[in-house]
Amino acid sequence: MLFFPDPTSRAVGLDISEHVFRLVEIRRGPFYRRKLQLYRYSEERVEDGVVVAGEFKKPEIVTERLKSLMKKAYKRRTSRGVVVSLPETRTFIKVISVKRPEKTEDVPAAILAEAELHIPTPINELYVDWQHAEDPEKVPVGKSMDVTIAAAPKQIVDSYSSALEAAGLVPVAFEIEAQAIVRSVVPLKDGEGKTIGIVDFGASRSSFVVYDRGTIQFTVSIPLSGDVVTRRIAETLSVEMPEAERTKRQCGVDAHKCGTRLWSIMEPFLSEMAERIIDAVNFYRDHFPGGRPLDEIVLCGGGANMARMDELLSELTKTPVRRADPWVNIDPGHSPLPPEIILSSTTAVGLALRQLMPETDARKTL
Ligand SMILES: Nc1ncnc2c1ncn2[C@@H]1O[C@H](COP(=O)(O)OP(=O)(O)OP(=O)(O)O)[C@@H](O)[C@H]1O
Ligand SMILES: [Mg+2]
Incomplete structure (x- = not known):
């Protein structure tokens, strides 16, 4: 109209x-x-x-x-x-493997039973939703099928x-x-064929997402955030939070700009971040059927504005890293x-x- x-x-x-x-x-x-x-x-x-x-x-x-x-x-x-x-x-998303039951109408129950083994919260307190990688009708009985499950607390x-x-x-x-x-x-x-790790580096929390075969395989929280970095700067340099925030934005993780005291905060922060990413990628490679190394890492969230973060994380993880x-x-x-x-x-x-x-x-x- x-x-x-x-x-x-x-x-x-x-x-x-x-x-x-x-x-x-x-x-x-x-x-x-x-x-x-x-x-x-x-x-x-x-x-x-x-x-x-x-x-x-x-x-x-x-x-x-x-x-x-x-x-x-x-x-x-x-x-x-x-x-x-x-x-x-507070949410959960992961690809799980579910055995195709005999009757098609039992597929939802089979998915929920398997989901329960992966989610640490009682299923009756959650809204659970899912998507099949392939049509269950076409999967032979007893064979495993990939299903992406997502869950969120009903109360939230x-x-x-x-x-x-x-x-x-x-x-x-x-x-x-x-x-x-x-x-x-x-x-x-052209994103479908790639294995991509995505870091969302926010103010109060950060997360890492492994995306592969056209879907999210799993996500993990990273206990490092923009606020954590600012607080470490404030404590180490004995300055107020607003000044620490300005310093962080000015210097990023650039050793040349930072000076040794700031670098003594940024270096361990970067190593910790890289370690978390490497752990998650190894977990994906070793514990997921078809898990494989990443083609690239993409950074987003305000924290990803930090100067040189892409370069240095790339060196530490030995994977190409770019901003989103x-x-x-x-x-x-x-x-x-x-x-x-x-x-x-x-x-x-x-x-x-x-x-x-x-x-x-x-x-x-x-
Ligand atoms: N140029 C910059 N250099 C360094 N850090 C920056 C820069 N710009 C923003 N940040 C940091 O990014 C963070 C904010 O990121 P973002 O806006 O993605 O968070 P949010 O979505 O509000 O919070 P959350 O996702 O944690 O709930 C803050 O910690 C801020 O200090
Ligand atoms: Mg955010």
């Missing part, structure tokens, strides 16, 4: 982090129908203690911040459908739903963060994103893309 926006031509992603809510709107250009463009970006800061380890500790403040985010983005109160991220540390998803609805938002889908990140940083065209290219699946258009925000916005971009990618995209799981 001419005067009403085509619902398949625009989508909104909402990334809920501990200290900032980010909104991204992507639209299809009117003339080049296949061209997806970043159309809108807005963010709202959230004070300490409101969202803690992915949980809404003060849901009424979450709702207020969401309302104010929408007002900032749209200059008025508005109700929108949004795709929302679930906290990485329900509390997110309530806070969003109270702010006038309609959650059209919830997604595990790693899924959104993969959609935004793995090229649609946020325009790999969309057109920058007249990007509303300030450059320093680009690597922080990969999750929000991937969430919005979920609504606009082709139905056949295997990564649009769950």
